[in-house]
Amino acid sequence: MQNDDDTLLSIGAFARRARLSPKALRLYDRQGLLPPDRVDPVTGYRSYREGRLDTARLIARQRRLDMPLTAIAEILAAPGPEASDAVARYWRDVEQRVAAQRALAAHLCRELARDEDGRAVQGIARGPAGETARGDGGRDRHDSHEARGPAHVDATHPPYGPFEIRQRAVPEQTVLTELRQAQPEDLPVWIPQATARLEEAARACGGVLAAPFVVYHGEVSEDSDGPVEVCVPVAPGRAADAPAAARTEPAHREAYTTLTRAQAGYPQILSAYDAVYQWLAAHGRRESGPAREVYFGHWAQAAPDEQICDIAVPLART
Helix, strand or coil: CCCHHHCEEEHHHHHHHHCCCHHHHHHHHHCCCCCCCEECCCCCCEEEEHHHHHHHHHHHHHHCCCCCHHHHHHHHHCCHHHHHHHHHHHHHHHHHHHHHHHHHHHHHHHHHCCCCCCCCCCCCCCCCCCCCCCCCCCCCCCCCHHHHCCEEECCCCCCECCECCEEEEECCEEEEEEEECCCHHHHHHHHHHHHHHHHHHHHHHCCCCCCCEEEECCCEECCEECCEEEEEEECCCCHHHCCCEEEEECCEEEEEEEEEHHHHCCCCHHHHHHHHHHHHHHCCCCECCCCEEEECCCCCCCCCCCEEEEEEEEECCC
């Protein structure tokens, strides 16, 4: 007797039952995803076992997620639980990418909707509805209300797009630092690595006292490379015990806005910088030092709408 799984179907019949095209099956054959079970040596016609329809349909469903064929190949080769985790990771990445693109689209809408004098057009330049939604953004052990200072909302001006601009006082801090020239694509890798190195070094002087921050001493773009400095606050007087460079960050007052993970991606993060500097101009304030990003959340675990960092600019005394 012949099992149903052993029944051979022509490529046309197999394609119809799998809801795929013969062209797709030939592509999957070339990629090694779904090679035929038999190829006629004379005609070259392909045949497939009926029992492989489930695999073909699984590939088709994954392609509807716009999943690359290389990723599908890895999932097909993995055991069930690992394959499930791989699909979940892929979809989380998709959601984060879409959230970042949504934030960038909102930025472009605001920029393109400005009038010839550079002013936002009422009702348009503030971006799509819902753009201001944020999560609770639970803060981790690096958060220090003393270091970040008391904040108040400036109610004399409307919000700057989806960004609420606040002010706070920041006391003098002793920080371990790591400085380098960097391009935009370097930052997602280098900043976490440098932060981890400095946090490890901070153990020698009592641990991390407040949220790490990244100072941009120059513009970082496709045409400029900073430099950029990662800073980890530690106990005053103990920095000499740490195997890392250290300096004193002077006390200052700063204007800042809080971002979600989606808003913090490049280049949509530029919208936040624009908002803070627009606030400075509107209030007749000058900066007293370079802009910085203060990271109080867990980037790797954060959802796209979870608060993850602040964009802050030190203010000159009035």
